[in-house]
Amino acid sequence: MDSGLCLVSGLNHKDVQTRFFGPSWLQMQSHVPMNFIWPKECLVNAHEELQAPLVDLDGFLRGDEEATHRAAELISKACLTHGFFQVINHGVDQRLIGEAYNQMDGFFKLPIDRKLSVRKIPGSMWGYSGAHADRFSSKLPWKETLSFPFHDNNSEPVVTNYFNSTLGKTFEQTGVTFQKYCEAMKGLGMKLMELLAISLDVDRFHYKDLFEDGCSIMRCNYYPSCQQPSLALGTGPHCDPTTLTILHQDQVGGLDVFADKKWQTVRPLPHALVVNIGDTFTALSNGRYKSCLHRAVVNQYKERRSLAFFVCPKEDKVVRPPEDIVRRDGTKQYPDFTWSKLLEFTQKYYRADEDTLQNFTKWLLSSKPQTL
Ligand SMILES: C=C1C[C@]23C[C@H]1CC[C@H]2[C@]1(C)CCC[C@@](C)(C(=O)O)[C@H]1[C@@H]3C(=O)O
Ligand SMILES: O=C(O)CCC(=O)C(=O)O
Ligand SMILES: [Fe+2]
Numbered sequence: 001m002d003s004g005l006c007l008v009s010g011l012n013h014k015d016v017q018t019r020f021f022g023p024s025w026l027q028m029q030s031h032v033p034m035n036f037i038w039p040k041e042c043l044v045n046a047h048e049e050l051q052a053p054l055v056d057l058d059g060f061l062r063g064d065e066e067a068t069h070r071a072a073e074l075i076s077k078a079c080l081t082h083g084f085f086q087v088i089n090h091g092v093d094q095r096l097i098g099e100a101y102n103q104m105d106g107f108f109k110l111p112i113d114r115k116l117s118v119r120k121i122p123g124s125m126w127g128y129s130g131a132h133a134d135r136f137s138s139k140l141p142w143k144e145t146l147s148f149p150f151h152d153n154n155s156e157p158v159v160t161n162y163f164n165s166t167l168g169k170t171f172e173q174t175g176v177t178f179q180k181y182c183e184a185m186k187g188l189g190m191k192l193m194e195l196l197a198i199s200l201d202v203d204r205f206h207y208k209d210l211f212e213d214g215c216s217i218m219r220c221n222y223y224p225s226c227q228q229p230s231l232a233l234g235t236g237p238h239c240d241p242t243t244l245t246i247l248h249q250d251q252v253g254g255l256d257v258f259a260d261k262k263w264q265t266v267r268p269l270p271h272a273l274v275v276n277i278g279d280t281f282t283a284l285s286n287g288r289y290k291s292c293l294h295r296a297v298v299n300q301y302k303e304r305r306s307l308a309f310f311v312c313p314k315e316d317k318v319v320r321p322p323e324d325i326v327r328r329d330g331t332k333q334y335p336d337f338t339w340s341k342l343l344e345f346t347q348k349y350y351r352a353d354e355d356t357l358q359n360f361t362k363w364l365l366s367s368k369p370q371t372l
Helices: 013-021 065-081 094-108 112-116 158-166 169-199 206-211 279-284 323-329 339-349 356-366
Strands: 054-056 084-088 127-130 144-150 216-223 235-238 244-249 255-259 262-265 273-277 294-296 304-311
Touching: 054 065, 065 084, 065 169, 094 144, 094 169, 094 216, 094 304, 112 127, 144 158, 144 169, 158 169, 169 206, 169 216, 169 244, 169 304, 279 339, 279 356, 339 356
Parallel strands: 054 084
Antiparallel strands: 084 273, 127 144, 144 216, 216 304, 235 294, 244 273, 244 304, 255 262, 255 294
C-alpha cells in the first residue's frame, strides 16, 4: 500500500535503516517519506554548468616552475571566489579509481543486515550509515555511506586492516584496493598543499608539514535513484568542515556548487578529480580561501556514486594560519582550534551545513577557556 508522505516513527535506529535500505523499500514507495523531504530553499534547481578551472598538474608534478606558477594562479583565483577546482594529469591511476568503484559496489549491493553489521556507532565516524537515520530525524540525505580512516603514520596498512577486521576475508581485496586508493589520495593531497602554499605566497612546505601525520577520512557515497528527486537531496547544502576534499564522481552527475549567487552543476569528467576547500583550510588561510558550498542532487533513473577523501590534520594539531598571512592581514579571523574540537562539534552538537565554521567559532568562544 502506498505509504504516502509517511513519517517513519516509533522504529529504532536499526529498524529505520533496515526499513529504508532493505530490499529497495525506498524505491518501492511512490512518494518520498516526509523525513527525506528538504526545504524548498535547498532544492532550487541548477540551470548552468560551473565553468571551474581545470588545473593541469603535469608540469607542476614534473617540477616545471612556470607550470607550477600557472597552476597556483588558477587555484588562487578559484579559491578566492568559491573554493572549487578540478585537476587533471593528477598522477592517480585511472584503473585504481575504476577498481575502487567496483569494490565499493560489492559492499553496497550486500543485504542490509550485512551492511548494518558494520554500521557507524554513535560518536564514531567509521562504518556504514543509511541516510544518517541514526543521527537525524528530518532532512535525511538520500544516500548510503561507508566511511573509514586513513593514515600512514606507521607501517600498518590501516585500511586493509579495517576491512579485514570488520567485514572479514571476503572483503580483503576491497581493503587492499582502498589502501592503495587512500595512499594515492594522500600523496596528491600533499602535492596540493604545496600548490596552495605557493598560491598564498607562504613557505611551500608550511601546510604539507601540518598534514604529513594527519588522519584522513575516506567516504564512499552511494545515492540510490529516487522517485521524487525534486523533493530529496543526496547530500544537503554544506561546506566540508575538513581541510581539503579530493572527490571523484561517476558519470551520472549530481554534484552542484553554489557560485556567483546560484547553484551550478559540475559536469563529471572521468579523468579529473574534484578538489574543494573545507572550513579548516579557510581558517588556515585566515579567511582568504572560501570553503566551497556544495550539495549532491539525485535523479529518478540511475544510482550515483562518489569517492570522497577528506584531508585532515592529526586531531590534536592546532589550526592557525601562518604568521606571514596574519601579519599581512593585520588580524587573525578565527580563534586557534584543534581539528578534534571541530570534528566533535560536527559529530555531537551541530550538523555540518554552510554556516558550520561561524557557529563553531561562537560555540568555541562561549565554552570554557580552551586548553588546546
Ligand atoms: C567531518 C565530516 C563530517 C561529514 C563527513 C566529513 C566531511 C563532510 C561532512 C558532511 C558530508 C557534510 C554534510 C552533512 C553530513 C552529516 C553528511 O551528509 O554526511 C556531513 C558528514 C558527517 O557528519 O558524517
Ligand atoms: O557526492 C558528491 O558529489 C558530494 C559528496 C559530498 O559533498 C560529501 O560527501 O561531503
Ligand atoms: Fe562535501
